[in-house]
Amino acid sequence: MTHTKTVGTMGLAWSISVHSYGIPKNLVALAMRGSNYYIKTKNENLTISAHIEYSIYYKNLKRTTEKENFMREIEVAKITDTLERLCIEANEHLPQDVKSAILQCRALEDGEIAKNVLDNMIENYEIADREHVPVCQDTGMACVFLEIGQDVHLTGGDLREAVDEGVRRGYEKGYLRKSVVKDPVRRGNTGDNTPAMLYTEIVPGEQIRITVAPKGFGSENMSAIRMFKPSAGLEGIKDFIIETVENAGPNPCPPMVVGVGIGGTFDKAALLAKKALLRPLDSSHPDPFYAELEQEMLQKINKLGIGPQGFGGRTTALGLNIETMPTHIAGMPCAINISCHVTRHQTEVI
Numbered sequence: 001m002t003h004t005k006t007v008g009t010m011g012l013a014w015s016i017s018v019h020s021y022g023i024p025k026n027l028v029a030l031a032m033r034g035s036n037y038y039i040k041t042k043n044e045n046l047t048i049s050a051h052i053e054y055s056i057y058y059k060n061l062k063r064t065t066e067k068e069n070f071m072r073e074i075e076v077a078k079i080t081d082t083l084e085r086l087c088i089e090a091n092e093h094l095p096q097d098v099k100s101a102i103l104q105c106r107a108l109e110d111g112e113i114a115k116n117v118l119d120n121m122i123e124n125y126e127i128a129d130r131e132h133v134p135v136c137q138d139t140g141m142a143c144v145f146l147e148i149g150q151d152v153h154l155t156g157g158d159l160r161e162a163v164d165e166g167v168r169r170g171y172e173k174g175y176l177r178k179s180v181v182k183d184p185v186r187r188g189n190t191g192d193n194t195p196a197m198l199y200t201e202i203v204p205g206e207q208i209r210i211t212v213a214p215k216g217f218g219s220e221n222m223s224a225i226r227m228f229k230p231s232a233g234l235e236g237i238k239d240f241i242i243e244t245v246e247n248a249g250p251n252p253c254p255p256m257v258v259g260v261g262i263g264g265t266f267d268k269a270a271l272l273a274k275k276a277l278l279r280p281l282d283s284s285h286p287d288p289f290y291a292e293l294e295q296e297m298l299q300k301i302n303k304l305g306i307g308p309q310g311f312g313g314r315t316t317a318l319g320l321n322i323e324t325m326p327t328h329i330a331g332m333p334c335a336i337n338i339s340c341h342v343t344r345h346q347t348e349v350i
């Protein structure tokens, strides 16, 4: 139910729609945060949608006091709608950093086959952009990352169901291939590409950062994890990266993107490696030690000669990103998540 009321202040009139509640009689404050608007009453905080451009305060309520008490309400339906759109956009449009890396590699290649393969890849993503078709027939498992601000209160339903509904609608509306089976051993397609692979993280703030990364399994299957003893040292990690890429060969549709996660526990290392694939290819690890390692390993990989689609050439990887975190004194987990030249992801903040 939506109520509308005109509120006058500072000589101006603001038209406000308040979902479900109407303008409360005991209104004490109205504020704007990003693209959302809030009402604070003596007893509760309400999220509203309105076309206003300034914060309006009543009864001289102090901003600091008011901010401390706010929980921003976000309806899970908004997450569903955003995911529906992002699933389609991620499958139809490669990120600009991936396109730029392919173009740079094309400029460096001198072999005829390698040049032709890269030209085909460029033409392919241009057609996908122009005609709104998927960049690849494997439209992947929908990996969904939600960074949820701790000052957000989710309303209107179950988050897990809302996420799956967004993926379901996006894959249906975008005519994207359904690639998920019900059971890992007995198989059987779920028919709607759900469930999504959902990763949630609580972060400071009052927004939700939503990322969709459709992941093909030609490359996912070539990923690896190893629990090193600390004595393996840096050389152990370097050898493992090269060994994994060599084993992958042409299977992950190179030029590939290599995500490396070092540290944490067995599962955290794998998550770090997957998150490393989301980082722009033209960025570096903030620690110069790992930034140099990224460069060194990328150069070594590109000397393997696997080349575009495995036909040989200078370009085996478009990029290599490393993510790290502290770990146990007795261990040094290392995970390598391989991705392909169709390393897709789209992000939106609500």
Ligand code: SF4
Pocket (backbone or CB within 6 Å): 136, 137, 138, 139, 140, 215, 216, 217, 218, 219, 251, 252, 253, 340, 341, 342
């Ligand atoms: S590995 Fe990538 S490019 Fe190859 S089929 Fe899978 S999604 Fe497509």
